[in-house]
Amino acid sequence: MRATLIHGPRDVRLEQVPDPVLHRPTDALVRVVASCVCGSDLWPYRGVRPTPHPRRIGHEFVGVVEEVGADVRTLRPGQFVVAPFTVSDGTCVHCRAGWFTSCEHGSGWGGQDAEGVATDAGQGEYVRVPLADGTLVAMPDAPDADLLPSVLTLTDVMGTGHHAAVSAGVVPGSTVAVVGDGAVGLCGVLAARRLGAERVIAFSRHASRQALAREFGATDVVEQRGDEGAAAVRDLLGGVGADAVLECVGTKESMQQALDTARPGGQVGFVGVPAGGPELPVRQMFDTNVGVRGGMAPVRGYIADLAAEVYAGTIRPGAVFDLVLRLDDVAEAYAAMDERRAVKSMLLP
Amino acid sequence: MRATLIHGPRDVRLEQVPDPVLHRPTDALVRVVASCVCGSDLWPYRGVRPTPHPRRIGHEFVGVVEEVGADVRTLRPGQFVVAPFTVSDGTCVHCRAGWFTSCEHGSGWGGQDAEGVATDAGQGEYVRVPLADGTLVAMPDAPDADLLPSVLTLTDVMGTGHHAAVSAGVVPGSTVAVVGDGAVGLCGVLAARRLGAERVIAFSRHASRQALAREFGATDVVEQRGDEGAAAVRDLLGGVGADAVLECVGTKESMQQALDTARPGGQVGFVGVPAGGPELPVRQMFDTNVGVRGGMAPVRGYIADLAAEVYAGTIRPGAVFDLVLRLDDVAEAYAAMDERRAVKSMLLP
Incomplete structure (x- = not known):
């Protein structure tokens, strides 16, 4: 599949990477329908934070479940899901208190999961999602093109x-x-x-x-x-x-x-x-x-309530996207935000 | 009258100072019945904060109203009052929101009031209280010796x-x-x-x-x-x-x-x-x-509720005082706290 890597300041590239597969029975495989560039992605892009070696980037994505592991109980293939910007088990003492970003088995996208297996990042075509039940939130149905940007904001910015x-x-x-x-x-x-x-x-x-x-x-x-x-x-x-x-x-x-x-x-x-x-x-x-x-927002716990209002049309946070590009143009998606020509760039596969 | 001045590190002295008088019609004159040494008084005492010139010290006292100015409406001579550790008018936008320590006409003890007139400090025999209606809280009656320490904690520590x-x-x-x-x-x-x-x-x-x-x-x-x-x-x-x-x-x-x-x-x-x-x-x-x-506690707003419990006997914060001395021994009151021989020293005139 194709996915975005950052190599250093102002150097992001779409490259061929291995197709993800299920590693554990609690994993799910998600086909990315839309992703985007975060303001915090600009810190490494601008060199404010170092990038010692090329790495996958992107932590905001929505998509469709393609496959689930044997122990995944709340999700099934075909569902449209929102992925918050961190992985969480949903069951530890901190998740139960609503602090999903402090999950005892938590991790981020594009690094390693809690068991040391590499995780995909969001600015690509597919993502292996660890602890899928605890991490993903299924939407009532797949959003249409008008609704998609607002649903995408639920991964992080909203x-x-x-x-x-x-x-x-x-x-x-x-x-x-x-x-x-x-x-x-x-x-x-x-x-x-x-x-x-x-x-x-x-x-x-x-x-x-x-x-x-x-x-x-x-x-x-x-x-x-x-x-x-x-x-x-x-x-x-x-x-x-x-x-x-x-x-x-x-x-x-x-x-x-x-x-x-x-x-x-x-x-x-x-x-x-x-x-x-x-x-x-x-x-x-x-x-x-x-x-x-x-601090780091425990967005996992906010998605359901905010999604209900997004689907009802009472809030339309997707208006923050003023640039929509294909994944091939990911470099421009970054450049436009870096140069403040765009508030936020959305990427379609 | 006699009042305490700090001259420098580990140098506090009880000295003769001018008797206070009413300066403005909103002032009250209070005879101090009990005062005490605060942990924060130890910062200048230890030299952690400089004392460029001798100054009055002490911001925790309770006492009896001796005299009130013509515009004082809620207090009368003979009432037993608690003085919080800051002066406040009780009427500005911040006081009305409960943030008495951010009063637009606020000041501390032993410095200058909002109009530039010197204020007395608490470790002495008498105190001129500016903005008396906004600052002082009258108690239902004068506390007996058992109750006095707990009432005194309402000035600050409790x-x-x-x-x-x-x-x-x-x-x-x-x-x-x-x-x-x-x-x-x-x-x-x-x-x-x-x-x-x-x-x-x-x-x-x-x-x-x-x-x-x-x-x-x-x-x-x-x-x-x-x-x-x-x-x-x-x-x-x-x-x-x-x-x-x-x-x-x-x-x-x-x-x-x-x-x-x-x-x-x-x-x-x-x-x-x-x-x-x-x-x-x-x-x-x-x-x-x-x-x-x-931050700096807006204790003025807490006194009434806490006093009700102190007078009812349901809380007894006065147990923090493990040393009671006469004002003449104010130097020992500081030394005992400095050397951690006492948790908190109470001073009687």
Whole structure:
């Protein structure tokens, strides 16, 4: 089959790789119907994180079950499934508590599973899915072309934006600010409104992203950054900061923006993968009682509820995809996002 | 009158200072009935924080209203009052949201009030209280000698321990670990049990503090620290970390202990004044979804509820005082805490 490998900075290639096969009776084999490029894929693409040797890449995909192992109980061939961005058994103490990303037998795509067997990544034609019952979520039926992008967001960005909102403690009536106008930040806007936020202020300097933020329910857009940005939010909110701030970037600057934008006693929900290990200014948190909570989103647990709304048409997170390419053009899918010509690229086989 | 000044490391003195007078119609004058030394007073006492010039010290006191300004509406001479460790107006947007420590007209004791007038500190005979209606909380009556220590804890340590528990998200059935066996940590144990925690594990290596922790409701004591300490907590909790961890020290090591002791998705409630500005490892927080929330406790908002239980006798936080001295012996009150001969020193005029 064909699958994407990253070789180094700005060097991703579609290559021939071995066809996956079932290794264990709890595995399933999935034919990828759609995949996409994540903002966090850009860290190795840009060389911010090293790529010591070529490796498979891509952790967001949906598809059809082709084959299941003898011990797979909840899935059958032909079902359309959403794969969250991590593998989880669904049965360990952390999964049962909803923290699927801390699964005792968890793993990621394109590395090794918990038993040391190589796993496929998402930007390819087929994927062997370990612990299939615990990992995959079956959809009621295969989405049509209109619905497909929104279903695809459930693998990561919509669930991650939702996790930012949940971690920030968004409740009905909350005032919310969102740092980051990438796909996750935009989904965070949507998630915050869905949870009942009264005001949602999106930080964005890009006209197309501002438009999408407003489509997703942002009530205001702030173009300033730093102290000016925080002041602009306070101006919009009667002189106080936001109850909840969603940090959807992962840099020291974006986290500082988030902390500065929250009101005393407010909460930052962060989901941006920390790039370069920024640390948090604990003294500022102490003085302001602004909490910080979040991390790798346990999206497995969010898929069912969000899918119901996607299928019902009440939310349409798939609007974050503004570029659709064939897998052959995966290099362009990365380049377009890297150069900010696209918010998010979808890949079809 | 006589009041305590700190001159430098290990140099506190009781001295003659001017008698306080009412400066503004919103002031009250309070005769101090009891005060005490705070763990955070030990930072300048130990030279961890500089003392560039002699200054008044002490931010925990209770007493009797002697005189009120013309605009004071809720207090009258003769009432017994609890003073939280910060001044607050009670009316600004932050006070109304419960964040009294972020009051727009707030200040501390022994510095300057919001209008630049010097304020008295707690370890003395009398205190001018700015914004008296917003700051002081009147008790139903003057506590007797048995009750006095518990009422005195409402100025800071009991409210701060409670804030740690609230910030850590303690709810009925929670498993809790408490880092720090000083007065605040011990009050944190009491607060966690009061909020319904099922298990409360106290980190402590001191027999007398362990005994007090158990008296306050700790179900277990762990003597190990670092990785061993975190492992010991997991052993007690069926292999997972604690739902909620109270960080009641304020060092980089204690915060790391707290983060390492929480379960994935758990929460650290921190109230230890950050000493030397330790920062938080955001990558660990991202990987584990352990949140961090807390800070300077808005104790003003907790006093009424906690006082009701203190007067009813259902909680007895005053047991943290294991040394009672006259104000003349304030130097010994500090030395005993510094040398860990006392958990907490109470001072009578």
